[in-house]
Amino acid sequence: MPAGDVLALLPLVSVACCAVLVLVVLALRGGHGLVAALTLLGLAASLVSLVGLYKAVPLRMPPLFVIDGAALLYMALICGAGIVVTALSYGYLKERSPEPGEYYLLLLLAVVGAMVLAAAGHFVTFFLGIEILSVSLYALTGYTRLREKSVEAAMKYLILAAVSASFLLFGMALVYARFGTMVFSEIAGRFGQSSTDYLTLAGTVLIIIGVGFKLGLVPFHMWTPDVYEGAPSPVAAFIATVSKGAVFALLIRYFGPLIPEQTGALFLVFSLVSAASMFTGNLLALLQDNVKRILAYSSISHMGYLLIAFLAGTRQSASAGFYLAAYFITTLGAFGVITVLSGRERDADRMEDLEGLAWRSPWLAAVLTAMLLSLAGIPLTAGFIGKFYVMKAGAGASLWLLIAALAVNSVIGLFYYLRIVAALFRQGSPGLPLSAVSLADHAVMAVLVFLLVWLGVDPGALVRLIERTVSLV
Secondary structure, three states: OOHHHHHHHHHHHHHHHHHHHHHHHHHOOOOHHHHHHHHHHHHHHHHHHHHHHOOOOOEEEOOOEEEOHHHHHHHHHHHHHHHHHHHHHHHHHHOOOOOOHHHHHHHHHHHHHHHHHHOEOEHHHHHHHHHHHHHHHHHHHOOOOOOHHHHHHHHHHHHHHHHHHHHHHHHHHHHHHHHOOOEHHHHHHHHOOOOOOHHHHHHHHHHHHHHHHHHOOOOOOOHHHHHHHHOOHHHHHHHHHHHHHHHHHHHHHHHHHHOOOOOHHHHHHHHHHHHHHHHHHHHHHOOOOEHHHHHHHHHHHHHHHHHHHHHOOHHHHHHHHHHHHHHHHHHHHHHHHHHHHOOOOOOOOEHHHHOOHHHHOHHHHHHHHHHHHHHHOOOOOHHHHHHHHHHHHHHHOOOHHHHHHHHHHHHHHHHHHHHHHHHHHOOOOOOOOOOOOOHHHHHHHHHHHHHHHHHHHOOHHHHHHHHHHHOOO
């Protein structure tokens, strides 16, 4: 294998080798702390190798992978989120599972699948990545198998994801039958000549269904609240960030070149899906009393916001990258607070569990408040700047109706986010007993809050870095 190919695959190989090492350590009866440390080390090594790749991209490994600036950006977000989820999982699993080593193995495999998706340039890597990610998530969702909701969520996710995978695979087969190639760049070059062909239309629709399910977009969103509620809180955080971020990277790479202008059926379909996701997610979130379900419907609406940057064109991918980074930080922080508050028997996902938290644990209440305000798009937070850049991208592409929908839905979202904030300061039920929060959990929360405020006050450095990175094509 050429040296350039080895260098290009180093981030993936680092995580995959770490998964093999964890498997060996588990076979030798390694302890929980050792396995968690190895997982963190593997993810950190992958992140460092991405930094080393920065000056070497773009590196193409035809026809399977495209390691360009966008791939580096999304793989960096995936590794960073994986590190946060691993750190949060240690304390969460310590009290719930006597031998939780397999959890970290599944987490590493899920990260590998997500990174393959972020760099996919071919239907083979597309399908392999999405299946490695999905199969790992089935097991992670049902990992706390003694909880009825966890098993129910895993079964729902398994069945619906299997159906969506069949749609996806059939769609790929139809597109291949029409064009005789599975390489994204070659499909894009021939798509405009036969975009009204029945095979092309049918294949494209089926692929949209498969991708829409993974992103939780309307009308393929039904699984999202049940899976988020039943999954362990760190796993729900992983699904909400890493899983959706990886599939969104794939969406940009495959569908971005197919929508060169704001015309045609594809543009109309994604515009309708964006608007429907915004309104459905926010309106259904108003009816929820479970915090995890609120965050689930919130994630649906945020994917709708993110589609505005996607529809603005690939030149606006820097806006999408920044919004996704802000979304990762805020979502990981919100689920992180739920994780550290959760008791041995169940997660702290009910509204009454959070009542009076401002008096019982002011630090955690402040962290959750900051994350919720960022999700709502309040100024001086990363979420506000993210929405600003998405609106700027939409305005540059004259997507005025979608921008208006984003503004209206931001107001709707503010109501249910403030409901949770109000509960933090309301004296009510005593909630779940607060367990001791580890130093690692405090450190993770502090880093996330720092990033949240830093990007909200001075986002210029990260924006310039993202712009330089995504321009490496």
